[in-house]
Amino acid sequence: MNKKSIFISVFQMAEQGELTSTEQSEVMNALISYGRSLKPEEVNHVFKSIRLGTRHLLEQTEKSLDSALDSVHEFHKMLEGVIAKEKSLPDGATVGDDAETIKFIDSLTKDAYNFSEAQKVIGISRQTIKKHAESGSHSLKTTTIGKTDYITRENLIVYYRDYFNKDGFGF
Incomplete structure (x- = not known):
């Protein structure tokens, strides 16, 4: 699975506003699996870093959301203009015609x-x-x-x- 697919999957979960019990279990199992791969003396430090990193990722994601939302709004505005122009053209003409x-x-x-x-x-x-x-x-x-x-x-x-x-x- 590539990063984009993973992000889309996470965004779809976030859109629901909460994790299902199955998703919570999957997150917990992934953390346990990751924690078991660490040395015992590293676990607390690494999990603390994950907790802080998660907060930082959330802040960056919110900034990205704002930028993406602006971009999507601009795209839809441009598309509305293209559709309006297309409707005003004679039959057989397209927006790209001079x-x-x-x-x-x-x-x-x-x-x-x-x-x-x-x-x-x-x-x-x-x-x-x-x-x-x-x-x-x-x-x-x-x-x-x-x-x-x-x-x-x-x-x-x-x-x-x-x-x-x-x-x-x-x-």
């Missing part, structure tokens, strides 16, 4: 685009888009309806980000 990408996403009014329409909204030649679709470059995929290839709104956004190296990060 203004240009958001403007592009806002300009998409249809669910699917043929190559000529995609050329107009994305600003890349029809031939280049078609070549990327055929090779699967820049994550471009098409959907065939009848005899015409279309790019869905969602895939056009993915393609735009990939082609222009716009690395939005969604959740």
Whole structure:
């Protein structure tokens, strides 16, 4: 068991506010086992040091609790801001998108685009888009309806980000 696991276990016990009789027994057995490994003349001194050290650890733990609590509150505040911003973005946009990408996403009014329409909204030649679709470059995929290839709104956004190296990060 690593130290982090041990600490989490201790924190979970502390959260309950007291040790169960089984936990008290385990603490006592651990102390007895440790005490038996000591020389008889060391036992009183070592147990006194453990008692004083426990108090010191408790003080340090309380300081750590205060710092951790502040950090967790800051994290939740930041997360609330991210969630609020995410909700205000157009469908398909993420918090990491820059203004240009958001403007592009806002300009998409249809669910699917043929190559000529995609050329107009994305600003890349029809031939280049078609070549990327055929090779699967820049994550471009098409959907065939009848005899015409279309790019869905969602895939056009993915393609735009990939082609222009716009690395939005969604959740």
